[in-house]
Every structure is written in structure tokens, then in C-alpha cells.
Amino acid sequence: MKPLPDIVVPDPRPDEIYATTVLDRSFTFKGLKALLGAADVSKAGDRVAGLAAPDEVTREAARHILAGLTLQHLYDRPLTDDKGRVDSVMRVNYDIDLEAFGSIASMTLGALKDHLLRSAPAEVKRVGGALTGVMAAALVKLMDVHELVLVARKAKRSAKARTLLGLPGTLSSRLQPNHPSDNLDGITMLVYAGLSMGSGDQLLGVNPAIDTVENIGALLRHLDKLRRTTGAPTQICVLSHVKTQLACLERGDPVEILFQSLAGTDRTLTEEFDVTVDLLDRACVTMAERGPLRDVAATWMYFETGQGSELTYGKHNGMDMAVCEALCYGLARRYDPFMVNNVTGFIGPETHLDNVEMIVSNLQDHCMAKLMGLPMGMAPCYTLHSKITLEGQQMATQLLTAAGCNYYMDVHLHTDRMLAYFDTSGHDDQTLREVHGLKPAPEFLRWAMERGIFEEAEDGTVLRGPHWGNPRLFCSSDAEYQRLLESVPAAYGFDSAGPRPADRVSRTLRANLAVGREAIYADLRIDAVDGLTFRRFRTAAGDREAHLNDPELGSRLADELRTQLSPERSDVQIVVSDGLSAEAIHHNVPALLPVLLDGLRSRDCKIGPPILAPFGRVKLAEAVGDALQAKLTLVLIGERPGGDALASRSMSAYFAYRLDDPQTRAEAARFSGNPDVRYEYSVISNIYAGGLPPVEAGSVVAEKIFDILAHKAAGNRLESLIASDRKTRP
């Protein structure tokens, strides 16, 4: 790895004006960032950031200008952060094959696109090594869907850890046996189910619910045991923070593949992901020296990216989502990773509103990453509060498979029970293999054929074998199978019809999705509870569209309302909001609120008249707290629905304690390290019939309020004060 100071980056220049005319209309764009943003397909995140072109003609005008710029022009104008500096991520992106760059520097982007479409794969790969992330992003903004597929297909990349992945003719999968409580039996069942469907040749990788060294170590050892006992030729990973994984490696846990999420700006990377380029450099070296696969693997890093994370943190430095994403790839390339995975669509409608936005972004990301030399897997995914659907996701996978995608996720029956989002399934992976005539990685295929998961026809075609889709294959007894099965939520059966789930299974699954969506789009229908009438407050989100597409609007009160409010100085102000599930409110507040109010009255708390605030977000607590000067604002809000129909009714209680006296604020600042801290938060989540029932939650919430008011603290500082009370108690 080239040391950062040795990477040559030209000095930044002032923004230039780019101008053109289309028929009788003139268009100007100030600076490359604006030009790049306007040249892309219109996406929700870029619209919120004010970067998307307002109309089709403006977009084509921007593309026209962009197509005429040379690569040297882009090279000479590194994009800077908000303070005008080249950040470390941008600097890493300039670590390119300068000799190859010299051969294309004078090409315009339009000419480069034509060159790649005309060239053989070897030339495409050579040129890819000469591109910075900004150049790759600029290029894909000029491409249509067919072009994104064609160019990516020429740049197939392989990588070897324990096994070799990404060979031509293969389509692999990362088994993602996530469980909401990291239950080892549940994880085992999902691993068995995936393996029985021929999934997992890329990786057995768990996203943990709890990121502690002890838990991550336990999960790593468990995955290692499953890999050994099944004999599956693959590798394992637990996708916790890189620091936690390094601590596990230090303890001797089997950290075979080292994972980290990446971001395209230094601020997002360091402030939100708690990672620096220096740390990643050290982590990569540590794996080379001490990783358990150091003697057999050529590479061992695993990165995850996805359009929109920089934007949702407000740390995109004025760059559009595709550019930020490409910069991630420039950073990933530094470590010659074993695998990179893209989860564009994961965040929600604030970045990708609908199927077209998600599909185009996925094709762009895949093409950029492949061009830049990465062994790229894709996870076209969605959450229920966007307008992306299962159909759109499946269309994306057909196109991405045509484009040569290395691997997909296998999330059992499409529903991630831990992360409450929807990804590709083992059924999808096998369907795509059959439609496109692809196989799993060779070593894994041999293993699976020995177990009857696959079999080979006389003409060499790989078919599903007699044990395909039967996880019982890996259990020693019916009782073990039963015990494992009981620990998996949202497991609707293993019946299949060809490579697809049986219709009975699909109907259950789709019904649950429908219930979840309905919860988001249901209107808040609650005016009074137990004789108590709510006062209605409007947020800055005037309607549901605005609420879903821009989370910030639901955090503010409507302007005309704010000016009418005056301080009430109650101890507790209750705010009820639908958030992302009105049904959560309908099913919990009527039972919870009477208990809570009884509890608060027992302590003579001064309670402000409860507020009903449709289209609200958690941070609305601060707007209400500031306006009414309550000591504590309690927001009861619907959680984002996941795949379980009942969980679509899950509610959270957020406690926002206003740090109004100087001494308390000083203590909070000292504890948090944030001198500007104004509120401290506690949260109780999972309030619903299948989790913490609302009647019991009423007491739990009341007692949390007693604690917060007594200690004048919330969140970690409160827990720390309570723990210290316990220690000093005789």
C-alpha cells in the first residue's frame, strides 16, 4: 500500500462554470459537483440534496457537457470537502495506474465510454485501473442500462481466500443467517437451510445484533464449528466493527475475513463509522500477519457500501450519491479485497424512492466497482417504507446477473429478521443460476454434489439434487431439527417448487409484507385514550410523501405552530406519533397510556396535555421540548415494519431529557465529550404483543421516567449513575 503522503493529488481549483445550450435553452452548472449531480438519473437522495436535475432536458444538458470533458480535466480538479480540502478518501482514490492513465488522459468521457464498449475485457480491465472514483462515476452517468450491463460484464473479477470465487460461469452467494438475538440455534438452522440450497460458497457471514468482543467471538467460533462439521468449502465472517474483530483476532477467535463498512467521505468514515484510512491500513496488515487464512488466502478484506449513506448523515461534501459511492470503491481497491458488497436500497425512500431509482443505482454501482477492479457482489434490497417492491428487486437481480455480478445474499425467504429489510434469498440465487446457466464455485459445487444438493446431468448441466432445499440433511436427529427450527422467526416452511418457494410459503410471505406496508401507509386514527383528548400538532412534513422522503421534516414543528406555542414547563410531555407505523400506535397506546399516566400521577408529576403529531420522527422531541420547555419529552412512535406481520405493530418509547440547568449540561458534556449537548436520550423499543406487551410497558416507561427525573440524566449517563448507586448501596 502506498503511504498516503506519497499519493500525488493536484491542488484543488475554484469551481468553474460549465455552460451549454439545448435548442433555445441555456444551462449553466457551477463546479464539477453540481455538474455530476445534474447528470445522473434523478434519485430521491440527490433531490433532497438539491443536486438532481429538475428535468430531463437539464439532465441531458449536464450529460452533454460531461461527455465533452477529458479525463485529465477531472484528474486536475479533485473534489474537496466542505472546507476546501482534499480528504483522505479522495487522496486514496488518486492511487491509480498512472501509466494507463497517461494513455487515456486526453480522451473525453464520451470517447472513453465508446472505447470501453468497443474493447475486449483485457482492455476494459486495464483502463479501469486508471480511473479515480470520480471518473468512474462520471462515466456511468453517461451510460444506459444495456451499456451498464455490457461494460460490467467485460470486467468480471475473481478473488481467493480459502476458496476461489468469481470465476466465469459462476454465481455465488453469501449466506446471511442473521438472527434478531444472535441465537446460535437459529443461526445454525439458517446456515443449514442455506447450505442445502447450495448457498454460502462466497461466505457464511452474520450481521450481529450485539457488537461486543465476547458476542462476536462466540459467533465466530460457532460459524467455524458449522463450517467444519458440514465440511462446506467456504469462509466465515461476523460483520461487526473492525475494531471489535481485531480484538477477537487478538483473543484467537477465527477472524478469517475482516469486514468493515466504508464511506466515500472522510467525515462519514471517521465520525459515523469510527474508522480512518490509517486504521484500515493497520487492520489489513494485521490480517496478513496474523489472520487464520494468511497462508492460503490471497486476500481477506470484506467491505460493504451503498449509495446514500454519506447523504443521510449530511456529510457528502456536496457530492451526489453515485460519486460518493465510487469513492468508496477507490478506497476499497487500496486493500485488494476478497469481496465487496453493495446494499443500495437499504436506507429507505430518502435515498431511493422506487424500483427504477434502485435498479439504476445498482447497475451503476456494479459497473463502477467492476471497472475499478473489485470482486463485486450485489444486494439489491429495500425497506417497506420505500416504494421499492419484490418485483423491482427481482428485475434488478436479472439485470445484474446478466452484468456478471459475482454473488448475492442468501437471506432466508427474503426477510432479514435482524435488520428488518428485504434482500435476495437462496431461492433467488438458485433461480438466477438456472436462468443464466451458472454454477456455484467449483470446490463448493463438488462438496454439494457429494451431498445430493446438486447433481450433474449427462450433458454436464448442474441440476438440483434430491436433497436440495432440505436442511434436515445436516441434522443428526429429528429432535435436533425441531429444536433448531423453533428458534427461527418468520420461517414459513421449506417446501419448494423447482428453485422457488412453494406457493403456500410465498403467499404467507407476501401477506406479511402487505401488512407491513399497510402499517406505514395507515392514517393515525386515535383522538382520545381513557377519556384523555390529544392536542394535535403538525410537523413540517405536510403529508406522508414528504414525511417518508425527507426524515428531517418530521423532526420539526410546522412553522405556524411553533410561533404559537409558549413554555408550559411540565415535568413530562408525551408526544404520540405514527413514525413509520400508525398501526403500532393503534395497537399499543390505548393499553400503555392509562398505566403510564397512573404511574406518573402516583409521583405527582406535572404532565403536559398529550400531543398527537402525525408524520413525526424521534427528533421531534427536541422541537417540542424547546417550545414547551418540558423537563422530559416522551415520544411514543411506530417502528419501521419488518417482515413479521405482528412486528409491524412494534412501537418505541424515546425519552429526551432537556439539559436546561448549566450544571447538568456540564456533566452531560463531560460524559459525552460533546460540549454542545442539549438533550440526552434513553429508549425502550419492541413494545408490542410479541415483545414487551403495552400494559407492562406502561410501568416500564413510568419507572424509566422516575429514574431520569431523579438522576437528571438519560441514556448512558443515567445507566452509569444507576450502576454507581447500586455499588454504593449497603
Place this chain on the structure above:
Amino acid sequence: MDRTAVHLIGLDFGSTTSSALVARARVGHHGVTGRMELESPEIVYRPEPVFTPFRDDGIDADAIDALLDRWFAASGFRPQDFFAGGTIITGLAALRDNATIIARAVGNRIGEAVVATADDPCLESWLAFMGSCSTLSRLHPGRPILNLDIGGGTTNPALGLDGDVSATGCHYIGARHFQVRPGTYRLTSISQQGRALLQSLDLRREVGDVLDEPALAAVLDWYVAALEAVVRGDSTFFATSVGRTHEQVAFPGSTGAAITFSGGVGELLYRHAAGQPLPGTTHFGDLGIDLALRIARSPLLARDLNAMVPEQRGRATVYGLALHSTEVSGTTLFLPDAGVLPLRDLPVVARLPIGAGAAAIGDAIALARRHARGACIQFLGTMPAQDGVKRLGERIARALGHASPLDRPLVLLLEPNLGKTLGNYATDWGRARTSLIVVDEMPDRHAHFANIGRPRDGVVPVSFYGMH
């Protein structure tokens, strides 16, 4: 919280053998039911069973001490490592002061985490079913399973459905009523029930005699007939003079249930059914091998041998002790002062429906107050209507207001997750002076006694005994 790993121990001292087992499990919210449970159990220490050490007519206290020391040393665990567990002392080991000696030896080493129970045959039947068949039973929903746990001294039948036990019994049918010199059929000991059986069969055999082929066949035929009577619920079989001597707790039977086996004889039976070789003639110095082979020839008893194979089998009871003798409470208890725990041997003085009226609640609380060390009241039923908890709490509060003294612990056990709210309403949100504890997410165990352990990460272990 969800990731808390705990260690659990089971110790089983029987007429013939003694077993130990240590399991590791995680205390966490079940991903499907949402209840707090011991999940992902894994056996981490399971020594071979040893003969229970007797000397003269009693237990050999020194040998028990040595045995426990050996187990602990080999397991690598310290007493404080255990979250919960159970010790069961049965048959000869429970006679006279044997149980006290064993319980003291266990208590000296493990302390309060593990509760010892002696001569609780229905608990033993229940444990054996849970240890061997609970998962199998859930695998076949709607199909009753009748498990026969056949050990040295007793057969402990239990009938279960969908993982829950509905009936238990106990009969003196076992491998060791006739002890012989290993490798021969020369009698070295005959139990009281064995003598009664010989007499009823008109067989005159004494210690030192050989139990010849016809006599052996007669004894085994009677045992198998008795087991078939247990399965059929044939009370007339045990109404005879010899039958009465062989029945401790009657069992209703179930002709339609699938039949499974556990215990030492069950282990041998499944080995035989799987075509594995059994040890040589009377290898264990008793009739266990012969009984297993004879059961295999009974069309009734052997009908499900290959189709329904339970887990653990020979170690069903000790596994049940480690994994199933302890229930984990919910995380939102009403427990104003955790310092009062642990509470041992609390009688469950009443089992009331969750909608019970004021009079019934008043009577139950008055009864509880008579027990100097405190008592439990179990509320049965699912989540009441919206304001049902408040009304129930207020009824309890009124009854508590009339009861005295107030310093005796009163523990309410209930199944739905509403312990904190019920406790708050029952104590006027903590303003009433009471010694009330409410433990929720407790299944109904039909037990007479409960032990409430110390809290750990917000939950308490609760074990039950006295299941007659």
C-alpha cells in the same frame, strides 16, 4: 442481556447409579415467542454414570464427597459458575437420612444455586420426559407421547403433548430389584418388591440361588405385563396384592400415545433396536439387559421403537435437571428489594385464575401469611383485558391491606408478561408497605413448592418441586 451465557448443573443420585451433567445455555428472549428462555443448550461436561456408593445400609458419605470433588475437578467449573440447576435423590439413595447426607454434600459445594429434592417421583417422571421427549413431542404436534423412564428401582411414566407433560406416575419396576453376580444369574440381592413378586409367582429363590431360565422368564414376563398395564392405564393390574406393592403413583395411561423410553433400560433398548451390540450377560449385575431385550419383544411396547427416538435417553433425568428444572423469569419483574432473594422452599398455597375475585384472593393471601418464611400464589391464565391488570392489582392491594404480618415474602407467579404493572397496582405504585414480589413469564408447573434464586441481569431462576 440477551447474550448472557450461564452454566447449569444436574446431579442425579439413584438406587443404582449417579450421574452429573453440566450444560451451557444463553439467557435471552426467544426469537419467536419473545419469552425469556434458556436457549441454545450445549452439554459441556457429561461423565459416565457411576454406581451410587452405598456402605452397609446407608449412603457412603465419604464416597459421596469424593465423587462430587472428582466431578467438579474434572469439569473445571467452580461452584459460583452455576446459575441454577437441580439435584434429585431417588430410590434407595433417598431412604432414611441418605438424602440429607447427599443434599448437605451438594449444598456445601454449590451453595444456593442448586436445589436438592428427594423422593419426588412425579418430578422425576416429568424431568425424564422433558429431558428426552420435549423436543420430539413438539416435532409431532397433536400426537401424545408416553415416555417410560426405566431405571434401577422405578419406572417413571409421563404423558405429554406438544412439549408439555399432562400426567405422571411411578412404579417399582426396574433393573435392580434382582441383583446378580455380573456374568451370571446368581442372586446377590432381592428388593422388597422383588420378594413380593417371587412370592406371587410362586418362585422360591433366595440370595445365593441362581435365577434360572423359567424363573427369569416369569419375572420378565410379569414386568412387561406391568409395563403394558401402565401404558393401557389398567388399574386392575395394580389392584392385586403384588400389583399394589409395585405402584407408588398411579398413572392414567394412554393407548393411543406413541411410546418412548429413557433411563438405563431405555438406553439399552434403543441400542438393541439400532442393531448395536449390548454388553455381555448381566454385565451390570442386574436384569437391565434382559428386561430391555424382553421389552423389545412386546408388540405394544416396541411398536414405536424405530419411529420415535428420544434424545438423551440414559441421561434424560439429569439432562432434564440441568436444562428444565429451572424456569427463567421475564425481565420486567416487580422486585423492589432484590436483597430478599434467594427464597427457598416456598409453598405454593393457591392456584387462582387470573380473573379471581376478591374473596378468593383474600383467602389465598391469608393462607400465605401463615407461612413464616413466605409463600407463593400462582395466577393461571393469559393476558387479561386492558384494565384487567389494574383491577386485579387493586384487589390484591385490598387483600394485602387486611393481611399481616407484612414482612413475610409473598411471591405472585404468573404466566403473562405483566409482573411490573401488576406489582405497581398491587402496591399503589410502591407507596403501600408490603413485601410483595411478582415474577412473570412463569409456566404452570402444578408444583407444591418453588425456589426463587438471586437475580442475574434482571431475571431470576425459579425451580419447582413437589409434583405429586
